[in-house]
Amino acid sequence: MIAMATAAKIEDLTLSINEEIHVKAPLAVTFESLLEQLGASMEMLNGEAMPMKIEPWPGGRWYRDLGDGNGHLWGHVQAIKRPTLLEIYGPLMMSYAATSNVQYRLSEETGGTLITFHHMAIGLIPADRKEGFSKGWAYIAAHAKERAEKAR
Amino acid sequence: MTTATRIEDLTLRITEEIHVKAPLELTFATLLEQLGPFNEVGADRPLPMKIEPWPGGRWYRDLGDGNGHLWGHVQAIKRPTLLEIYGPLIMSYPAISNLQYRLSEEAGGTVIQFHHQALGLILDEHRQGIPSGWRFTHARLKERAEAIRAGRTSAH
Numbered sequence: 001m002i003a004m005a006t007a008a009k010i011e012d013l014t015l016s017i018n019e020e021i022h023v024k025a026p027l028a029v030t031f032e033s034l035l036e037q038l039g040a041s042m043e044m045l046n047g048e049a050m051p052m053k054i055e056p057w058p059g060g061r062w063y064r065d066l067g068d069g070n071g072h073l074w075g076h077v078q079a080i081k082r083p084t085l086l087e088i089y090g091p092l093m094m095s096y097a098a099t100s101n102v103q104y105r106l107s108e109e110t111g112g113t114l115i116t117f118h119h120m121a122i123g124l125i126p127a128d129r130k131e132g133f134s135k136g137w138a139y140i141a142a143h144a145k146e147r148a149e150k151a152r
Numbered sequence: 153m154t155t156a157t158r159i160e161d162l163t164l165r166i167t168e169e170i171h172v173k174a175p176l177e178l179t180f181a182t183l184l185e186q187l188g189p190f191n192e193v194g195a196d197r198p199l200p201m202k203i204e205p206w207p208g209g210r211w212y213r214d215l216g217d218g219n220g221h222l223w224g225h226v227q228a229i230k231r232p233t234l235l236e237i238y239g240p241l242i243m244s245y246p247a248i249s250n251l252q253y254r255l256s257e258e259a260g261g262t263v264i265q266f267h268h269q270a271l272g273l274i275l276d277e278h279r280q281g282i283p284s285g286w287r288f289t290h291a292r293l294k295e296r297a298e299a300i301r302a303g304r305t306s307a308h
Contacts, residue, residue, distance in 0.1 A: 010159055013159075013271070066230065069205055070207075073208040073225060073228065090238070091250065095252060096250050096269050097163070097248055098248070098271070122271065
């Protein structure tokens with residue numbers, strides 16, 4: 001059987017999350033901590049480890065490696081300019097027609113580093129998933145901050 | 153191309169359930185082949201593709217000498233139960249698709265739950281033609297998997 005359905009309302013098609021993270025650590029340390037947090041030290045909201053791999057070059061993959069050629073692609077590096085910019089483009093964990101732009105812009109501020117983050121998405125995004133994204137990004141940011149401040 | 157005026161014009165959702173009288177592993181391997189070197193767009197109209205079966209791997213038409221068409225990247229692969237593709241597919245305009253094949257065992261074989269969702273400035277001719285394209289692909293996949301299981305190898 002093949003079935004086709006119509007879409008939802010236009011408001012349901014977009015997602016926009018913004019966050020500012022103030023880190024008491026130098027720019028370079030913060031950038032490295034961010035890569036580490038999005039990669040090998042990635043965790044789920046319950047603290048369970050979910051290591052990812054990030055290939056830190058333009059077009060590099062951000063993915064979950066399950067071994068033997070299995071895994072989940074979350075995106076590709078759209079822009080990387082050490083230590084001030086990391087941008088990802090891709091489906092993230094969305095198993096539906098959607099595409100995202102994730103952006104981390106880092107700049108020096110008094111006493112440390114300011115990370116300006118955004119996640120924008122367009123797609124057939126289920127309403128009940130939107131809140132989860134905000135929590136997930138906040139968790140990652142908090143841990144990147146903690147990691148950078150410890151490393152400082 | 154005209155500007156979409158309704159949200160319905162921007163989306164495409166296709167679902168299909170395919171029942172295959174062949175084991176899970178064989179069906180999964182045949183799926184990869186059908187989307188790859190055995191891809192066809194109609195009877196006796198081969199359009200061989202390449203699929204790199206790992207996360208982020210390309211699904212593309214190789215025309216040689218560095219020429220070709222990228223249809224998508226492998227978004228998820230968990231042998232032998234999941235294959236997911238993300239990308240433009242055949243759409244040469246701003247659009248993004250998610251293809252999903254979820255395989256599970258059922259009495260006498262394997263059931264494949266398929267969906268294709270797309271969002272973009274989707275041409276009418278694609279909206280009309282894509283469902284029958286998938287039906288053809290899936291019918292060939294089923295036929296090939298069942299022929300291989302039966303020990304026949306001529307179903308190419």
